[in-house]
Amino acid sequence: MKHLLSIETLDTTAARLILEQSGVFKKQRGQHPRLPLTGQTWALIFSKSSTRTRVSFEVGIRELGGEVLFLNKNDIQLGRGEPIEDTARVLGRMVHGAVIRTYAQQEVEAFAHWSAIPTVNALTDAEHPCQILTDIFTFEEKRGPIAGKVVTFVGDGACNVPASWIFAAGKLGFELRIAAPKAYQPAPEILKRAGGNIHVTDDLQAAARGADLLYTDVWVSMGMEAETAQRLKDLAGYQINDALVRLAKPDALVMHCLPAYRDKEIDAATFEAHAQTIFDQAENRLHTQKSILNWLVS
Ligand code: CP
Numbered sequence: 287m288k289h290l291l292s293i294e295t296l297d298t299t300a301a302r303l304i305l306e307q308s309g310v311f312k313k314q315r316g317q318h319p320r321l322p323l324t325g326q327t328w329a330l331i332f333s334k335s336s337t338r339t340r341v342s343f344e345v346g347i348r349e350l351g352g353e354v355l356f357l358n359k360n361d362i363q364l365g366r367g368e369p370i371e372d373t374a375r376v377l378g379r380m381v382h383g384a385v386i387r388t389y390a391q392q393e394v395e396a397f398a399h400w401s402a403i404p405t406v407n408a409l410t411d412a413e414h415p416c417q418i419l420t421d422i423f424t425f426e427e428k429r430g431p432i433a434g435k436v437v438t439f440v441g442d443g444a445c446n447v448p449a450s451w452i453f454a455a456g457k458l459g460f461e462l463r464i465a466a467p468k469a470y471q472p473a474p475e476i477l478k479r480a481g482g483n484i485h486v487t488d489d490l491q492a493a494a495r496g497a498d499l500l501y502t503d504v505w506v507s508m509g510m511e512a513e514t515a516q517r518l519k520d521l522a523g524y525q526i527n528d529a530l531v532r533l534a535k536p537d538a539l540v541m542h543c544l545p546a547y548r549d550k551e552i553d554a555a556t557f558e559a560h561a562q563t564i565f566d567q568a569e570n571r572l573h574t575q576k577s578i579l580n581w582l583v584s
C-alpha cells in the first residue's frame with residue numbers, strides 16, 4: 287500500500303518517477319492511453335480552504351477515470367468529534383483513496399494507517415509534499431535538472447512549504463538556502479532529520495546571491511491568523527522584489543505556491559513580471575497530482 291504523506295518519507299526513486307511522469311501526463315492531457323482510476327471513487331477530506339489543491343485533485347481524478355467526493359470536515363461527523371480512526375475505517379471500506387488537508391500531520395498518518403487505502407497529504411501544518419513535487423517539476427521543465435542548483439526560500443521559513451523543500455534538498459541534490467528572521471527559521475531537529483546542503487540565515491541578500499530560484503509563500507499560514515499583526519511586523523522586509531531578484535542569477539526563476547499577498551511576501555511588480563512562471567507552476571499542480579495518483583495505484 288503506497289501513500290504520499292510527506293517528502294520526508296518519500297524515497298528518491300519514487301520522487302524521480304513522479305517528476306518524470308508529470309511531464310508525460312501533461313503532454314497526454316485529454317488523450318491518456320490508460321485511465322488508472324477507472325471504477326474508483328476517491329474522497330477529498332478538507333479541514334482548510336483550498337483552490338489549487340482541491341481543483342487539481344478533483345479534475346485530475348476525473349481525468350484519470352475516477353469519481354470524486356469532496357468532504358468538507360464540517361459536513362461530516364469528523365467535524366463534530368468522530369475520531370479520525372473511525373472515519374478512516376468507514377471510508378476505507380467505501381472509497382479507493384483519500385486526499386486530506388488538515389492541521390496535524392498525525393491525522394493524515396492515522397488516516398493512512400486505519401483506512402488501509404492510498405492516502406495523500408494535501409497540506410498539513412508540517413508539510414505540503416504535492417506542492418513541492420510540482421515546484422520541482424516546474425523548475426526542471428524550464429531549467430533542466432535541479433541537482434546542483436541553488437534554491438532560495440524567502441519569508442516564513444518555519445511553515446509547511448519550506449519544510450517540504452528542506453526534505454527535498456538532500457534527496458534531489460540541490461542547495462537550499464532559507465532566509466528568514468530568527469523566530470521564523472526551521473526547527474533544528476527538522477534540519478538534522480533532513481541532512482542535505484541547507485543554509486539558514488537572516489541575511490536575505492546573501493541568501494539570494496547567485497540563486498537559480500527565488501521562492502516564497504504567505505507570511506500567515508492557515509491556522510496562524512491570530513498572529514497576523516505580529517507576523518506582518520516581524521516578516522516585513524523578507525520580500526521578493528526587484529532589488530532581491532537582481533542579486534540572483536540573471537535567468538533566475540521566481541516562484542510562489544499561491545495564494546499571493548501583494549506587497550507582503552512579494553511585491554506586485556515582481557509578481558506580475560514572473561506571472562508566467564507562477565501560473566505555469568499553478569497549472570502544473572494538475573499534471574503532478576495525476577502523476578502522484580498514478581504512482582499510488584501502480
Ligand atoms: N498552493 C496551494 O496549495 O493552494 P491552495 O491552498 O489553493 O490549494
Ligand code: NVA
Pocket residue numbers: 409414445446447503504506507508543544545
Ligand atoms: N503555508 C501556506 C501554504 C498555502 C498553500 C499555508 O499553510 O497556509
